[in-house]
Amino acid sequence: MSPYLAEVLGTAFIIVLGDGVVASVILNKSKGNQGGWMVITMGWAMAVFIGVYATAKYSGAHLNPAVTFSAALQGKFPWEKVPGYVAAQLAGAMLGALLVWLCYKKHFDETPDANTKLGVFCTIPAIRNPKYNFLTEFLATMVFILAICFITGPTVGIGSLDALPVAFVVLSIGLSLGGPTGYAINPARDLGPRIMHYLLPISGKRDSDWGYAWIPILGPLAGAAAAAFIYKYCLQ
Template sequence: MSAFTAEIIGTMMLILFGNGVVANVVLERTKGNDAGWLTISAGWGVAVFIGAFCANEFSGAHINPAVSIAMLAAGKLSLGSTITYIIAQMIGATIGAVLVYLFYRQHFAATRDPDAMLACFATAPAIRNNLQSFLCEVVGTFALVLPIFLMVTPSLIQGDVPVDSDPRLGLGSLGYLPVALLVFGIGMSLGGTTGYAINPARDLGPRIVHALLPIENKRDSDWGYAWVPIAGPIVGGTLAAVAFHLLK
């Protein structure tokens, strides 16, 4: 399997399970309706584990443009490979969002809250203040990427490792379980302000799907906010790469 295909599949599974748990909690007449934030945070942790497990052997399982851009900033991924990864991640996120809609189609039809329907695709702030939300996304993504870099096999980040020689993060015998727990922790501790996108593809791809699908009684796709979960994670991931470089 190529790295491009692996990133599509990994990101697709990430969104299918991640946005799927949101749909299960917020849409009407589901078995998981009103199960709460703990269920959503745990579900996203599992989603990261599944997506990363599927893609790791072939692409390194970035499944997040913020991680790929951080690898670029660390000098371990070329610009061309970074762009390829991001395109694959966007495709995977889009496919995953369509699958969530098809799976929960009857429950979308039964739901009358347009904000709840949008939440099954994209994030939104609890209190609307774009600059504050941007800061939260920066910090949340920094708290994701820096610990990941601190977990990796040391040889991956050493200066003598060629660019693109191995895109895998080298997380050792526990694999992506620590990253899944990290995402669960970010959700529980830092997710209450913006819904912790911490992944531009996770938000933008599904937001486009929400805009295009013929969902009855849906609201607009909140494009005035859409830059926040794109720019915030990119800045946060880049700052994490810089911080790691200074800590080496």
């Protein structure tokens, strides 16, 4: 498998299972309805575990532009491959969101609240404050990337044996820092499904909240850059 296809498939795994657990918990008449935040965070952690484990040997399982950006800044990943990896991650996120919509199409039809429908695809802050929302995504991603740096050491990507500890990091961040914004910590995870929300014929949907969309993109990238600097110049 080519590394670019692996990034598509791995990111699709993350989104179909991660957004899928959100859909199960918040959409009307789902058997998982009212499952709560613990179910959502566990679902995302296991989604990351599966995506990483399945694709690590082919691409290093970045599956996140913030991971790719951080690796390139540290000199662990060639810059010429960054655009291809990011494009593959975005395509995988869009594919995963499409599959979630197909599986839950009838539940979207049964759910009248437009914000709930949007929340399946992308993050919505609990309290909308751009400055603090950005800060939360920045800090959560910085912690995430620093943890990955310590787990993977000098390698250019994540290995299969690293899948479980990375999943635990995602679970911990979701439980601790995920409450304010829904912890995107991955620009593709938020932007790809948000694009699909815009494109898909979802009944009774609202706008795709493009005014907020920059925060789960730039916040994680800034956090990844800070983590790369701290790890490379302060911790090595």
